[in-house]
Amino acid sequence: MAGGSQRLPFTVPPLVFSALRLVRKLQGQDGNVVGEEPATPKKIFQLLNETIEALSSVSSPELALRLYLQCAEAANDCDLESVAYEFFTRAFILYEEEVADSKTQVTALHLIIGALQRMHVFGVENRDTLTHKATGHSAKLLKKPDQCRAVYACSHLFWVDDQDGIKDGERVLLCLKRALRIANAAQQIASATRGCSGPVTLFVEILNKYLYFFEKGNPQITSAAIQGLIELITNEMQSDSTTPDPVSDAFLASTIRYIQFQKQKGGVMGEKFGPIKV
Template identity: 80%
Template sequence: MQHQGPAREKDKREKERSELRDLVGKNLHVLSQIEGVDLDMYRETVLPRVLEQVVNCKDEIAQYYLMDCIIQVFPDEYHLQTLEILLDAFPQLQPSVDIKTVLSRLMERLSNYAASSAEVLPEFLQVEAFAKLNNAIGKVIEAQVDMPVFGAVTLYSLLTFILHVHPERLDYADQVLGACVKKLSSEGRIEDSKATKQIVALLSAPLEKYNDIVTVLKLSNYPRMMEYLDNETNKVMATVIIQSIMKNNTQVSTADKVESLFELIKGLIKDLDGTLHDEIDEDDFKEEQNSVARLIQMLHNEDPEEMFKVICTVRKHILTGGPKRLPFTIPPLVFSSLKLVRQLQGQDENPFGEESTTPKKIFQHLNQTIETLYGVPSPELALRLYLQCAEAANDCDLEPVAYEFFTQAYILYEEEISDSRAQVTAIHLIIGTLQRMHVFGVENRDTLTHKATGYSAKLLKKPDQCRAVYACSHLFWVDDQDNMKDGERVLLCLKRALKNSKCCSTNVKCSTR
C-alpha cells in the first residue's frame, strides 16, 4: 500500500489504495459473518492465519489498517477469548505502526463489553485480561525504543480499562500508574504538550470513576505522576481535585489524609520552582486561592484531637505559601479553629491529660497563626481576626485570653494602621466587639474602654470623632451588669460628641457662606 511512484501518479495511487482498503475490509467483514466461523475456528484457524499475513506483509500502512479491521469486525467475546494470540502480534509489527491507537481501541471495546453486562466480568478474570494487556504494553514499549513519550503514555490508557473492568482492584490501577512513572522517569523533563494532556487524562480518570479523593489517595503512584506535570498544568490538576471534593462533598477527615491531599495540590499552596508572580493573572490567582480557602473550610472531624491535628497539618502547609497567599488562607484556618473552640466551649480542664486539646491550647495556636499576617503586611485583616478570637474567648469565659487578643488588636491599631478610613473602620469594630463582651472584670474593661475612647477622640475628621465617641458612650453603660453603669462617663462622651457635632455644623455654615 505504501509503494512509492512518480508524483504525477499520486492521485491514482491514493484511489487504488482506497479501493484496496475497502476490498480487504469488506472481505474481513464477510469472514466475520460466515456461519461456520465460531469461536473455536476463529481461535484455531482464522486469527492465526490473518495475523500471519499482517506480520509478514511488512507494510506499516497495511498493518495498521488490518489490525484495526480485525478489532472492529470480530465480536468482543472473540477478542477476549483470543487476547493472548492477538496481543502477541503487536510487538512484531513495524516500529512506525501507530500501535497506541490500535491498542487503545481494543481496550475501549473490551471496556464497553465489560460495562454492557455484569455477567461477562467473570470471563475477564478467567482469561486474566489485565495481566495480558499489561504484559503486551510492556513488550511494545520495549520493542519500539523510539516511541515518543506521548505514545507510551497513551498506551497506559489501560488504566481506563482497569477502572471499568476491575474498579475494586486499586492495586491494578496503581501498578499501571507505576509503570507509566517508570517510563516517564527515563524520559527526563516532559515538554510535549500532547503527552502532558494525556497525563492529565490519566490522573483525571480515577477521580471521575470513584468520585472520592480519599480512594484516589490510596494510589501511591498518583502523586508521583503529578510530579511530571509542568507548574501551570500541576495547578490545573490541583484545581480539578478540589472541584471534585466540592462536587462530591468528600470528607477528608484525618491528618495523614490531609497531608497527602495538600502534597497533591501544592501547586496552589506555594510557588513551585520557576514560577514568577509577575506571570500570574490576578483574577486567576484569586480564584485559585479562594478554592483553597473553601477546601480548608470543608475539612472536619468530630474528634477534637484529630481535628486539631488536621488544623496543624493545614497550617504547616499554608505558611509556606508566601505573603501573597496568606490573606486568603489564614482566615478560613482561623475560623475552622474557632469552630473547634465552640465545640469544646465550657471545657476548663481536659480529662485526658495535659497533652489533649483545650480551648486555651487552640487560642495559643491561633495567636501564633494570626501573627504571620504581620509580615504580609495585612494589619486590618489581623485586627479583625484578633477581635473574632477575643469574642470566642469571651464565650468560653477565658478573660486573660480575651484581654490578650484585645491587647494585640490595640497594638496593631497604634503601630500599623495609619490610613484614616481604615482607622475609622477599625475603631468601630473594636467598639462593637467590646460592647458584646461580658467576661471582663471592672479593671480590664475600664482599661480597654478608655483606650477605645482615646482612639476615637484622636480620629482625623471631626464627624468621625463625633460618631466614634458617641458609640463609646455605650461602653460605660452595660444593662446586665450593675457595676458597669457609669452615668458620668456616659454623659462626658455625649458632651464631647455634641461639641464635635457643633464644630461640624459651624464648618458647614462657614463653607456655605
C-alpha cells in the same frame, strides 16, 4: 504558614474559624487527646495568636485586626479573661502601628468598640483600660464627623443593657457631651471654610442617642437636656448660614414623630416623654 503574602490572607481566616469551631466543641471539657497532648481552648488560642500574627507581617493588618477581635469574643465565651485581653491588646497595637488610612481607621475603631461592648468577661481594671483606649482613639480621628460618631458610639461601652450589665450613666453623659462639642466644632469649621454651616445631621444623631439612653432609664439623661438639644437643632436649621439639607430635615422630622408617638403611648413611657415639647 509558608504561603507568603499572596496566600496567607486566603488560608489563615478559614484556619482561624475552624480552630474557633474546635474551641466551642471543647468548651467545658477537660481536654481531648490530639496526638500526645490534651487539646484545651487555651492552647488553641495560643496557636491562633501566632497564626494571626503572621498575617499582620504580610501587610494585611485590617484582616488580622478583625480576626483578633473574633478570637477575643470566643475567649469571652470561654470565660478566659486574660486571653481575651491579650487579643484586644494586639488589636489595639495593630490599629496604632499599622492602620494608617483614615477611612480604614474609622472602620477598625467601630469594630473594636462593637466587640468591646459585647464583652462580659472583663473585670473593672481591664475593662477600664480598654474603654479608655477606645475613647482616646475616637477623639483623635482625622475628621470631626468621624470623631463625633466614634465618641458617641463609645457611650454604649458604659451602658450595657442586660441583667448584669454595666450602667454608668455619668460616663454615658460625658461621651454624649463630648460628641456635642465635636459636632459644634465641625459646624464652626464648615462655617469658616465655606462661609456657611454644614448640615445638622450630627446633632440629630446625638439627639437619637439621648433618646435611646433616656428610654433605657439613664438618670443622667433628662427631658430638659433633650428639650434643649431639640431647640438647639431647630435654631441651627432656621439659621440663614446653615446649608439646607433634605436628609437632615427628614431625619429630624422622623425623630420628632417618634417622640410624639412615645408621648401618645400613655403609661410609664408616655409619662416619661410628657415634658418634652415638640
